[in-house]
Amino acid sequence: MRSIFVFIFSVFFLTSLSALQPDTLVRAIRIGVNISHYGYFAVEGGFLRNEITIDYTWKPKNFLVMDFGIISGGIKTENYSLNANGFFSRFGIDHNFLPHPEDVLSVGARMGFSSYRYRPSNIALFDPVWGDFEGFIEPQQMSALWVEAVFGIKSEFFSNFFMGWYLSARVMLLNTQSEIFADYKVPGFGSLKGSVSPGFGFYVFYRFPFNNKFTGNN
Amino acid sequence: MKIKITSHIKLFSALFCAVLTISCQRECGPILVSNAVVRFITEDNNGTLAKSIDSLYVFPVGLEDSVLYSWARNINSIRLPLSPISDSTAFVMKFNDITEIVKFYYKRQLYFISEECGFSVNYLIDSVKYTNSKIVSVVIINPKVQATHEEHIRFYF
Numbered sequence: 001m002r003s004i005f006v007f008i009f010s011v012f013f014l015t016s017l018s019a020l021q022p023d024t025l026v027r028a029i030r031i032g033v034n035i036s037h038y039g040y041f042a043v044e045g046g047f048l049r050n051e052i053t054i055d056y057t058w059k060p061k062n063f064l065v066m067d068f069g070i071i072s073g074g075i076k077t078e079n080y081s082l083n084a085n086g087f088f089s090r091f092g093i094d095h096n097f098l099p100h101p102e103d104v105l106s107v108g109a110r111m112g113f114s115s116y117r118y119r120p121s122n123i124a125l126f127d128p129v130w131g132d133f134e135g136f137i138e139p140q141q142m143s144a145l146w147v148e149a150v151f152g153i154k155s156e157f158f159s160n161f162f163m164g165w166y167l168s169a170r171v172m173l174l175n176t177q178s179e180i181f182a183d184y185k186v187p188g189f190g191s192l193k194g195s196v197s198p199g200f201g202f203y204v205f206y207r208f209p210f211n212n213k214f215t216g217n218n
Numbered sequence: 219m220k221i222k223i224t225s226h227i228k229l230f231s232a233l234f235c236a237v238l239t240i241s242c243q244r245e246c247g248p249i250l251v252s253n254a255v256v257r258f259i260t261e262d263n264n265g266t267l268a269k270s271i272d273s274l275y276v277f278p279v280g281l282e283d284s285v286l287y288s289w290a291r292n293i294n295s296i297r298l299p300l301s302p303i304s305d306s307t308a309f310v311m312k313f314n315d316i317t318e319i320v321k322f323y324y325k326r327q328l329y330f331i332s333e334e335c336g337f338s339v340n341y342l343i344d345s346v347k348y349t350n351s352k353i354v355s356v357v358i359i360n361p362k363v364q365a366t367h368e369e370h371i372r373f374y375f
Contacts, residue, residue: 046333079336123328123337128251129284129299135328135337181330 027057030162032205034069039202047084048073049187053203055094063094065108071116071187080123086116088188094152102156104164110150112170114188115143118181137180144175144186154205162205170197246335250365253297254322254343260375268294269375271313279308279319300324300363302339313352320348320356320373324363340364346371 034051041048051069058064067090074083092110123135148171154164170189177186183193190197260269276287276296286309287296300322301307308321325342341363346356355374363370 075333077333077336082330082333120330120337125302125337125339127299127302127339129278129281129286130301130303133303135339137328137337180328184330184332 027060028207028209029057030055030063030205030207032162032164032203034067034201034203036165036200036202046073046075047071047187051188051201053205061096063096063104063106063108065092065094065110066090067110067112067188069188074119079125081121083119083121084116084187086114086187088112088114088116090148090188092148092150094150104152104154104162106150106152106154108150108152110148110168112146112148112188113144114186115141116187117141118184120180140178140180142176142178142181142186144172144177144189146170146172146175146186146189148199154203156207160207160209162207163203164205165202166200168199168201170199171195172197246332249331249335249338250367251299252338252340252363252365253299254341254363254370255295255297255368256371256373257295257369258293258375259372270294273314275310275312277310279310295369298322300341302326311352316352318349318351318353320346320353322346324361338365343370348373 032053032055034049034053037049037051049069049071051067053065053067055063055065068087069089070085070087072085074081090110090112092108094104094106094108096104096106098105117139119139120137123137124132125135126132148168150166150168152164152166154162156162172186172189172192175186175192177184177192183191185191190199258269258271260267270292271294272291274287274290274293274296275285276298277283277285278299278301286298287293298307298309305326306321306323308319311318311320323344323346325344327340327342328337329340330336331338343358343361343363346358348356353373353375357372357374358370359372360368360370
């Protein structure tokens with residue numbers, strides 16, 4: 001499953017790169033904020049993720065995309081506390097299938113990286129035979145590298161303001177997740193349970209237009 | 219083609235609700251404790267066979283009131299709760315009128331189950347010592363004791 005996914009990702013990535021023309025002129029940079037995390041945080045609590053995305057129009061139908069996010073905060077329950085801090089980033093390409101530049105229906109590929117630390121504390125446990133006891137775990141510094149396929153839609157709803165959402169399927173390539181958190185979340189990737197981790201996001205964007213126009217066969 | 223803002227909002231609402239519904243299973247269900255699973259085996263000319271013990275009484279040394287098996291009848295496997303606060307646990311096992319003491323040596327490791335359930339303990343068995351009163355030999359099949367029903371140890375009679 002993983003090898004198929006990596007193969008598709010590689011083909012898409014290389015095909016997109018081969019289409020790059022040296023005389024392509026920049027048209028716009030679009031900066032967005034992923035607001036779905038704030039909705040989730042307001043309902044569920046837990047860790048706070050701040051995530052921005054930047055896309056750069058290097059061809060009329062193709063965008064270079066970079067996401068950057070930081071994770072902070074923690075979970076506090078009766079039985080444990082878990083604080084996290086770290087960052088993640090994704091780089092990749094989107095291809096737009098719609099002719100209208102104010103509408104984007106895209107399929108893309110990303111490579112993601114995450115570096116993060118989990119700090120458990122105040123661990124209280126109960127064993128039905130041995131009774132209550134306390135646990136101690138050193139802070140765990142971890143990192144991960146993955147690829148993902150992305151499907152997204154965005155459109156202009158006000159001059160240079162865009163709204164959009166994406167769905168993604170992520171496959172882990174390498175990670176140093178400790179056995180203590182073997183099935184838990186990797187910031188920017190999601191849960192390590194299963195071979196594919198689904199992702200979802202909802203963005204609000206602002207586009208910084210340039211005067212440059214595309215040339216050549218674009 | 220122009221994508222309407224209302225389409226975005228409807229799609230977003232539907233997907234966000236779906237994500238929340240999936241992730242909102244906040245209850246921690248019953249947790250299987252990481253117990254060492256021991257099977258009783260006997261060998262004869264026909265090969266290896268499961269051995270059924272007529273009557274078995276088991277308790278951890280130091281916890282005489284916590285009887286794990288009280289003259290259990292016709293039993294061929296047991297689950298033993300290793301101590302999460304020590305690196306070894308001894309059990310007194312009475313096979314009818316024969317008493318055997320078995321001691322497990324292991325490493326402990328806390329692990330994170332989920333946000334709802336918190337942490338639990340796994341064990342890695344290093345060795346097993348026994349008094350040789352009833353048990354002939356002990357084989358560690360799988361040293362990693364996790365919250366599963368897998369077999370870990372075999373006691374040969």
